[in-house]
Amino acid sequence: MKAVLILAVKSAWARRLTxxxxxxxxxxxxxxxxxxERVRHDARQSFTQAVAGVDLVVGARSGxxxxxxxxxxxxxxxxxxxxxxxxxxxxxxxxxxxxxxLSLGDSHRGFPVLGTTADYFERFxxxxxxxxxxxxxxxxxxxxxTVLGSAVAAELGYRVGDRITLTHGMETLxxxxxxxxxxxxxxxxxxxxxxxxTVHVSLEAITALHLDWVGGAPLPGLTIPAEHxxxxxxxxxxxxxxxxxxxxxxxxxxxxxxxxSYRGEPLMAVMPGVALDELWQTLGMIEQTLLAMSALxxxxxxxxxxxxxxxxxxxxxRELAILRALGASPRDLFLMxxxxxxxxxTLGVVLGCGLLAGGSFFFAPLLQAHFGIILQWRMFAASEWxxxxxxxxxxxxxxxxxxxxxxxMSLADGLTPRN
Amino acid sequence: xxxxxxxxxxLLFRWPRQPAPCLDIPELNIAAGEHVFLHGPxxxxxxxxxxxxxxxxxxxxxxxxxxxxxxxxxxxxxxxxLRADSIGFLFQQFNLLPWLSAIDxxxxxCTFSARRKTRAGNARETAARLLTHLDLAAExxxxxxxxxxxxxxxxxxxxxxxxxxxxxxxxxEPTSALDxxxxxxxxxxxxxxxxxxxxxxxxxxxDERLAAHFARKITLADINRAGVPAS
Numbered sequence: 106m107k108a109v110l111i112l113a114v115k116s117a118w119a120r121r122l123t124x125x126x127x128x129x130x131x132x133x134x135x136x137x138x139x140x141x142e143r144v145r146h147d148a149r150q151s152f153t154q155a156v157a158g159v160d161l162v163v164g165a166r167s168g169x170x171x172x173x174x175x176x177x178x179x180x181x182x183x184x185x186x187x188x189x190x191x192x193x194x195x196x197x198x199x200x201x202x203x204x205x206x207l208s209l210g211d212s213h214r215g216f217p218v219l220g221t222t223a224d225y226f227e228r229f230x231x232x233x234x235x236x237x238x239x240x241x242x243x244x245x246x247x248x249x250x251t252v253l254g255s256a257v258a259a260e261l262g263y264r265v266g267d268r269i270t271l272t273h274g275m276e277t278l279x280x281x282x283x284x285x286x287x288x289x290x291x292x293x294x295x296x297x298x299x300x301x302x303t304v305h306v307s308l309e310a311i312t313a314l315h316l317d318w319v320g321g322a323p324l325p326g327l328t329i330p331a332e333h334x335x336x337x338x339x340x341x342x343x344x345x346x347x348x349x350x351x352x353x354x355x356x357x358x359x360x361x362x363x364x365x366s367y368r369g370e371p372l373m374a375v376m377p378g379v380a381l382d383e384l385w386q387t388l389g390m391i392e393q394t395l396l397a398m399s400a401l402x403x404x405x406x407x408x409x410x411x412x413x414x415x416x417x418x419x420x421x422x423r424e425l426a427i428l429r430a431l432g433a434s435p436r437d438l439f440l441m442x443x444x445x446x447x448x449x450x451t452l453g454v455v456l457g458c459g460l461l462a463g464g465s466f467f468f469a470p471l472l473q474a475h476f477g478i479i480l481q482w483r484m485f486a487a488s489e490w491x492x493x494x495x496x497x498x499x500x501x502x503x504x505x506x507x508x509x510x511x512x513x514m515s516l517a518d519g520l521t522p523r524n
Numbered sequence: 525x526x527x528x529x530x531x532x533x534x535l536l537f538r539w540p541r542q543p544a545p546c547l548d549i550p551e552l553n554i555a556a557g558e559h560v561f562l563h564g565p566x567x568x569x570x571x572x573x574x575x576x577x578x579x580x581x582x583x584x585x586x587x588x589x590x591x592x593x594x595x596x597x598x599x600x601x602x603x604x605x606l607r608a609d610s611i612g613f614l615f616q617q618f619n620l621l622p623w624l625s626a627i628d629x630x631x632x633x634c635t636f637s638a639r640r641k642t643r644a645g646n647a648r649e650t651a652a653r654l655l656t657h658l659d660l661a662a663e664x665x666x667x668x669x670x671x672x673x674x675x676x677x678x679x680x681x682x683x684x685x686x687x688x689x690x691x692x693x694x695x696x697e698p699t700s701a702l703d704x705x706x707x708x709x710x711x712x713x714x715x716x717x718x719x720x721x722x723x724x725x726x727x728x729x730x731d732e733r734l735a736a737h738f739a740r741k742i743t744l745a746d747i748n749r750a751g752v753p754a755s
Binding site: 108109111112115116118119423424427428429430431432433434435436437516519520521 | 571574575578580581600601604605607608609613615618619620621622623624632633635636637684
């Protein structure tokens with residue numbers, strides 16, 4: 106049997122060009138299927154990891170998913186801001202342990218800028234209740250200071266002591282707040298959450314940047330130099346959203362009701378877990394469709410393998426007759442053909458895994474920047490192993506067909522192949 | 525029964541869905557070590573007979589005994605074993621696996637038969653010796669079979685049939701791809717090697733000129749009562 110397998114490998118090597126093309130098709134198809142599954146899996150993972158210890162996210166009334174995506178993942182945009190008075194009223198509610206205001210809208214070279222208070226660094230939790238840690242420096246204390254997420258610092262090569270300017274809006278080429286420099290006073294340790302890609306400044310800084318701006322453009326003829334901004338009242342009048350922690354988590358529904366029926370302006374409070382569940386439900390259909398389509402691509406790849414093997418079988422009829430004359434049993438020939446198909450499938454899947462690894466290496470930063478999805482550099486998850494096994498099983502099934510044909514052929518041909 | 529190489533009794537073979545039998549051979553005996561020329565034009569049922577002797581097809585009735593073993597009563601697996609162990613086949617042309625080297629082609633029977641592997645001793649040396657005997661220059665041994673000339677390929681095929689000293693050699697038109705002078709040389713070479721190995725040789729050909737080399741000549745039409753089948 107071992108001898109037959111060695112012959113199968115040698116024979117396959119002799120036809121390496123056609124089999125190589127088939128192998129590449131299988132590799133690409135498996136890589137696609139695995140990538141879809143990995144992005145799906147890691148999207149859930151990274152979204153779930155990104156918020157911990159936050160009981161409610163509060164913002165202007167919109168969709169709960171939209172509010173979550175904007176406040177926590179800094180993607181999309183808020184329809185409205187909420188007034189500072191509303192935030193103050195909620196923050197002082199007896200059930201509230203802590204409240205951190207968030208103000209979004211500016212960016213630095215594509216990285217979102219988050220205006221908040223120094224409390225943020227104390228209160229924010231991710232993954233399994235881990236707090237933020239500083240890789241270097243400290244939280245900001247004055248207006249023109251900033252704390253960078255680890256990825257911002259790493260990708261742009263910033264260190265504590267550097268000076269940066271911010272851009273109005275999320276466009277990389279948007280109007281620049283060119284006259285106001287921020288000193289980098291701290292760099293956070295990596296968290297694997299959107300925090301890594303965020304530029305943190307104080308709420309006062311956001312107000313200061315927009316003193317001489319109206320409706321997204323600098324006021325013509327009016328510039329307020331950085332050294333003069335302190336003369337103005339820099340207290341934020343509006344914020345985008347707020348993160349709330351409760352003294353007692355059982356109060357969450359009561360407070361949520363309270364906020365949702367707040368009379369000052371239309372607000373909404375969402376529980377992160379509930380909002381994420383809603384998101385998964387919305388995405389579920391799309392995920393299933395994508396998975397089904399990639400599975401179909403794998404089936405097409407394996408159908409290509411089947412076609413290649415069946416086509417080669419006719420050319421190899423004489424080869425099979427020779428082996429038969431040398432004493433090979435029909436079973437040997439069945440084994441030889443099936444092994445060839447399985448070999449090509451296995452190598453294809455292995456190459457596919459390599460493509461996936463290489464692909465995630467190249468596309469991980471892109472996915473993280475645009476969608477907040479963090480691709481993990483890791484071994485396969487259970488669902489991915491299941492997919493691999495399914496591909497191999499389907500490959501085996503496809504390989505049984507030429508094996509069976511070779512068996513039938515060898516019985517019909519005997520020692521003299523009919524062409 | 526004496527220890528014949530091949531014994532056939534009352535053999536009847538009919539292709540599926542054919543009314544007339546293709547082979548009806550009352551008796552054929554070939555002794556151990558005997559060299560026999562079997563004459564038959566193409567379409568006379570030669571290939572069918574060789575398939576039956578090789579155990580890849582079974583007759584409708586009758587008995588085929590190879591080296592004292594009743595082939596017709598063995599299982600498919602046992603027939604494959606017997607063929608691998610005891611018969612060296614040599615065909616008209618395209619005998620070799622084109623993607624293996626000449627010497628690896630010669631060694632193939634040793635991968636299918638432990639017995640022939642044992643009998644070949646140091647298989648690589650034996651293969652080299654056989655190829656040398658058959659006048660194949662050493663620089664061709666490691667070339668892929670597809671790069672050899674037809675004459676060289678037939679000599680490699682002969683070495684393959686001989687390795688591990690099978691008791692029976694069956695050659696089916698092995699010289700038809702060669703030109704006349706080379707045919708004579710090849711038949712002589714084959715006879716010499718068969719004698720040296722002590723193997724029975726059944727040489728099947730439509731070309732009666734080659735019969736001169738053989739002590740015994742049989743015409744298939746004479747022993748086959750079925751006559752020429754419609755094919």
